[in-house]
Amino acid sequence: NCPVNAILMRYGNAAQKKQWLTPLAQGDMLGVFCLTEPHVGSDASSLRTTAVKEGDAYVINGVKQFITSGKNGHAAVVIAVTDKGAGKKGMSAFMVPTSAPGYVVARLEDKLGQHSSDTAQINFDNCRIPADNLIGAEGEGYKIALGALEGGRIGIAAQSVGMARSAFEFALGYAKERQSFGTAIFNHQAVGFRLADCATRLEAARQLIWHAATLRDAGLPCLKEAAMAKLFASEMAEEVCSAAIQTLGGYGYVSDFPVERIYRDVRVCQIYEGTSDVQKIIIQRAL
Incomplete structure (x- = not known):
């Protein structure tokens, strides 16, 4: 839409x-x-x-x-x-x-x-x-299409963050409840640090999106910023969803839990509205 x-x-x-x-x-x-x-x-x-x-x-x-x-x-x-x-x-x-x-x-x-x-x-x-x-x-079709993609990339970046955040929050809740070696697995540094990295990357993606969206709302050029937001957010999202599956272990791989579906859903965010490679070309040209 x-x-x-x-x-x-x-x-x-x-x-x-x-x-x-x-x-x-x-x-x-x-x-x-x-x-x-x-x-x-x-x-x-x-x-x-x-x-x-x-x-x-x-x-x-x-x-x-x-x-x-x-x-x-x-x-x-x-x-x-x-x-x-x-x-x-x-x-x-x-x-x-x-x-x-x-x-x-x-x-x-x-x-x-x-x-x-x-x-x-x-x-x-x-x-x-x-x-x-x-x-x-x-004769304005190409210009019209590219303008729509610029805004659409911000939307795909936001979609990526939303899905990744859902997987992260589920994994975080699971990690704080699941017991292993007498304590919640969240307290094991390997798991806790993994989730800390996810939280940091999620917040970084959100800030890139807010910046690009603020420029677009103000009617200012944001081709580079939109590409940066989509590139980072979509690739971050796959990594966070993969980390969520890893946190759940075997349960992350079965359809009884939502993280495997989110992982499948988020993968296309690196493809539609311009692949990650295309976003890098856009960013490179703007440097």
């Missing part, structure tokens, strides 16, 4: 905000962000999905991959090529209702984690939408 809302808030016209943003913000609709394609992950400038203007409509054709809420969502922002010879400046953004003819859910992915959220491959087969569904102007 967040990338779609952010795009409409910044680039949508009054009619689009009334039609789409209001129900999205109220929770009556679920947004879908369609950028990634089967052959295009990190290189968003190489899209093949096209949108051809025909009279008072655009006709969209192509395939989008790994689309969150692609099946259960209601309103999709689709980034497509409108001018094949213009490179990044030939991409445009469109609002597409998922009920539109030609919006086809081709496949649902069987994932390691995050099973409560569907991830789909979407085929656009002569999907015709009104020309009024163009967001901003033609």
Whole structure:
């Protein structure tokens, strides 16, 4: 929902905000962000999905991959090529209702984690939408997509911290109750220091997120800060969840306890909205 809302808030016209943003913000609709394609992950400038203007409509054709809420969502922002010879400046953004003819859910992915959220491959087969569904102007799609990802990365960082904190708190509670060698395992330095490291890394990630979010709320550039927050928080989260499993021992590895699920859920945070490698490229370029 967040990338779609952010795009409409910044680039949508009054009619689009009334039609789409209001129900999205109220929770009556679920947004879908369609950028990634089967052959295009990190290189968003190489899209093949096209949108051809025909009279008072655009006709969209192509395939989008790994689309969150692609099946259960209601309103999709689709980034497509409108001018094949213009490179990044030939991409445009469109609002597409998922009920539109030609919006086809081709496949649902069987994932390691995050099973409560569907991830789909979407085929656009002569999907015709009104020309009024163009967001901003033609040629602004790449800029619109990158702007949404900047804010989205802060959100993924926060998601990472939330999941890691849940696993940490469960492990901490377990460590203070579980007895070994006549005392709670928390009192054994190996376990206590492990959890101390987790608490420190969680707090460091939170501060990176607050800093990036403060800049974005103020309308200031935060591309580097958002990338730093996502990079650190997502990698920290996997490490903290792994430490939580280790603290529970065998119980951490079975589904009777939540930490194994959280570990599976958090792993994708290093992948979507830009991989860790992409975040490092962004940070490097900003130095």
